[in-house]
Each structure stands twice: as C-alpha cells, then as structure tokens.
Amino acid sequence: MGKGKSMKNLSKCGVNCSTDCKAYKVECAGCNELSGKVSLAKFLGKVLCPIYECSIEAGFADCKECGKAPCNLWFSTRDPDSTDEQFKADIESRLSNFKNN
Numbered sequence: 001m002g003k004g005k006s007m008k009n010l011s012k013c014g015v016n017c018s019t020d021c022k023a024y025k026v027e028c029a030g031c032n033e034l035s036g037k038v039s040l041a042k043f044l045g046k047v048l049c050p051i052y053e054c055s056i057e058a059g060f061a062d063c064k065e066c067g068k069a070p071c072n073l074w075f076s077t078r079d080p081d082s083t084d085e086q087f088k089a090d091i092e093s094r095l096s097n098f099k100n101n
Helices: 002-009 039-043 050-058 072-076 084-099
Strands: none
C-alpha cells in the first residue's frame, strides 16, 4: 500500500515529487499527474520534461528501467541555480529512490 503511493509520486527520473520537489502542490501537481508537462519543461522551451519524454518514447516506465541513469539528459536539465554539491546530492537521492522502490 505505501509502496504504491510512493511509486505514484516517483517521477520518471527518480524524484519523489511529494518529498523532493519544492514545486509539488505549490506550482505542480506532480510529474506523473501532469504527464510530464511540468514547469521545468516550459523553462527549457519544451512542452514535456525531456526526461519524461525520453522515457515514454523509449518505452520505459522510468530511468531505472532504462539503466543509463544518470545520463546526459539529467545533466542538461540540471537546475541552473543548484551548486555542484546540491546537484550531486540530487542525483544520489534520485538513484536511492529507485533502489528503495
């Protein structure tokens, strides 16, 4: 039961929307709920988050299933305001979320 809920809030890239995302429930209903049409996508000049779109086009449920995470898309969609340390911690958190779900 709890695992299903966390999986619902786990984005294609491993972010747990309900615990890891500052925009969740403030600006964003969640990556899965919005089918990838998140504010990050607009910032990048796209309709869908590039990571979400890649996962769908490749036929994977998420980046964990792909097995290449963290890939170049993760680096190209990095929050420009994050420090190297914050970005490294973000990647580690996302990979940990995959392992724990």
